[in-house]
Amino acid sequence: MSSPLNSTSNPSSVHEARASLGRRLRELRRAAGLNGRQLAESLSWPPSKVSKLENGRQTPTDDDIRRWTDATGSPEAAEALLIALHTLEVQHAEWRNVLRAGLRPHQQQLASWEARTRLFRVFEATVIPGLLQTPDYARARFAEGARRLDVPGDIDAAVAGRMRRQDILYRADKRFHVLLTEAALRFRLCAPHAMLGQLDRLMSLSQLPNVRLGVIAFETAYTVAPWHGFWLYDDARVVVETLSAELDLRQPQEIELYGAAFRQLAQVASYGRAARTVINRVIEDLAPHAADDGA
Incomplete structure (x- = not known):
């Protein structure tokens, strides 16, 4: 059986919003006396596109909505549908769209949210x-x-933007509670010598007065499965990153669900000296590979 947390990795609010938009499009088509094939032919679309849009399997573009409402003789409905679409785009922002202008602008957007947040809970x-x-x-x-994602690779600018964002760690009015699994410390997502530097950085940050760093070791018995990472910004917003999109969840029941999951994960994490012991263990295991790496 899946965990309740797993059910939100494809959040119901996003699917409901897309399905609701599709139902409204279907209503406009039927009110115009058109079947799906007739509407598709009038728009020079394949019939499958009409079906996907109406059944919530594809998200329309602004142009799709304007053309649909014109073709069904209901241009007055376009504004409300566009508002619904843009709300959906905030909830489910595809990375290719978010990063179309490059990696650096997204770092600036993140900094804007972080400036307004007092408590960060990160798993x-x-x-x-x-x-x-x-x-x-x-x-x-x-x-x-x-x-x-095949997006502009302004990597140096993006790295510089991310490093500037970290100034927030030293602000006394901000609090950070970060939970990491031991797997996150061990996955080889960069060269071994770079990972050693990263682990050393974690050791230092764990001693900041406003940063509470918890590590969940491999031998820990979990009370809630670690399905995916997520960020809680105060009690206002949850952000989940998937391979294809960034999910922005703001419904109270979703925030409450993730808050409860975070509390359960925090209860089984190790902190302080115990957390640093796990990090040191990973450093000792990785050090020989860093030597082979030429570091």
Whole structure:
């Protein structure tokens, strides 16, 4: 049986919003007395596109909505549909769209949200969070993302932007509670010598007065499965990153669900000296590979 947390990795709010938009498009088509094939022919679309849009399997573009409402004789419906579409785009922002202008602008957008946030609760199962990354680790992550998504690779500018964001760690009015699995410390997502530098950085950050760093070791018995990473910004927003999109969840029940999951994960994490013991163990295991790496 899947965990309740797993069910939100494809959040119901996003699917409901897309399905609702599709139902409204279907209503306009039927009100115009058109079947799907007739509408598709009038728009020079394949019939499958009409079906996908109406059944919530494809997200329309602004142009799709304007052409649909014109073709069904209901241009007055376009504004409301566009508002619904743009709300959906905030909830489910595809990376290729978010990063179309490059990697650096997204770092600036993140900094804007972080400036308004007082309490950050972060859980990562596979990667080191951006706010805790070294330049070398960040460069490896940006390079992988640029290759995978085929977006502009302004990597140096993006790394510089991420490093500037980290100034927030030293602000007394901000609090950070970060949970990492031991797997996130061990995954080879950069060269071994770069990972050693990253682990050393974690050791230092764990001693900042406003940073509470928890590590969940391999031998830990979990009470909630670590399905995926997520960020809680105060009690206002949850952000989940998938391979294809950034999910922005703001419904109270979703925030409550992730808050409860975070509390359960925090209860089984190790802190302070115990957390640093796990990090040291990983460093000792990795050090010979860094030597082979020529570091």
